[in-house]
Amino acid sequence: MNQPRRVEHQETDKGYVPVYTTAVVEQPWADYKAEDHATWGALYQRQRELLVGRACDEFLRAQDEMGMTPHAIPRFDQLNEVLGAATGWTLVGVEGLLPELEFFDHLANRRFPVTWWIRRPDQIDYIAEPDLFHDLFGHVPLLMNPLFADYMEAYGRGGVKAHGIGPEALVNLTRLYWYTVEFGLINTPEGLRIYGSGIVSSKGESLYSLESDAPNRIGFDLERVMRTRYRIDTFQKTYFVIDSFAQLIAATEPDFTPIYARLAQREAFAAGKVLESDQVFTRGSGEGWATDADV
Numbered sequence: 001m002n003q004p005r006r007v008e009h010q011e012t013d014k015g016y017v018p019v020y021t022t023a024v025v026e027q028p029w030a031d032y033k034a035e036d037h038a039t040w041g042a043l044y045q046r047q048r049e050l051l052v053g054r055a056c057d058e059f060l061r062a063q064d065e066m067g068m069t070p071h072a073i074p075r076f077d078q079l080n081e082v083l084g085a086a087t088g089w090t091l092v093g094v095e096g097l098l099p100e101l102e103f104f105d106h107l108a109n110r111r112f113p114v115t116w117w118i119r120r121p122d123q124i125d126y127i128a129e130p131d132l133f134h135d136l137f138g139h140v141p142l143l144m145n146p147l148f149a150d151y152m153e154a155y156g157r158g159g160v161k162a163h164g165i166g167p168e169a170l171v172n173l174t175r176l177y178w179y180t181v182e183f184g185l186i187n188t189p190e191g192l193r194i195y196g197s198g199i200v201s202s203k204g205e206s207l208y209s210l211e212s213d214a215p216n217r218i219g220f221d222l223e224r225v226m227r228t229r230y231r232i233d234t235f236q237k238t239y240f241v242i243d244s245f246a247q248l249i250a251a252t253e254p255d256f257t258p259i260y261a262r263l264a265q266r267e268a269f270a271a272g273k274v275l276e277s278d279q280v281f282t283r284g285s286g287e288g289w290a291t292d293a294d295v
């Protein structure tokens, strides 16, 4: 098959206009340039140094178990052997962001879509859209963890159902993904640790999420999270903290239909709001927060 070429996304003030393609593509491993492998290696090295003592042990251990190294971009087919044996998950190559239903359907079938291209060297510190580094370094390792692997499948199944219920249900469910899979923290006897992919794949947010005084850090509560708005172009104003991956599984056990009905009657919360009922680990100073309205 002819090798996919990266679709150049038009840059906008929001960073990018997502290319919502649904095609599954082979990883063009032989086509990666030395520059691509060097970008992977630089990002891998830097994040692994940063994440010792910051990422949860399950993440770091899983990444090593998968045989990921800074020496070259990992091969999806090799990772799929290890991942398949561990939890039955498979990586599939994609062009970029998928329409939500396609994305949910992959997760519901234990397929994780991984962007096949990696950012350019000049984007090493920030890229708005998920590239190979965000997906492969950030999302894939925890799929080795049986509990998290179950959560991701349950999330996909829930997403397919939410898509059938309507757009408001989807918004609520997308917030759950955002504040757990992408930007979640976990409490451990040694203190708060990172498990969210959006954090572990970002140098700035790996530091900010644990060490800045600006954000709130609040105990995870399913409906509280599903009512909390977020922005995609700044660090989080609030991080939600789980006690364990088992807690995530337990939270997604019930049928969400009555929850969506309840939430439809209630207003959403601004991203930086702290509620009386919140289990507050740290109340943020709000320093440096964008003042314009939250989404």
Ligand code: HBI
Pocket: 094, 096, 097, 098, 099, 100, 103, 113, 114, 115, 130, 173, 174, 175, 177, 178
């Ligand atoms: N597509 N490839 C890809 N990766 C994602 O993480 C992703 C997506 N499409 C939609 C999406 N995430 C979010 O809307 C989730 O909250 C569903």
Ligand code: FE
Pocket: 130, 134, 139, 182, 197, 198
């Ligand atoms: Fe992501």
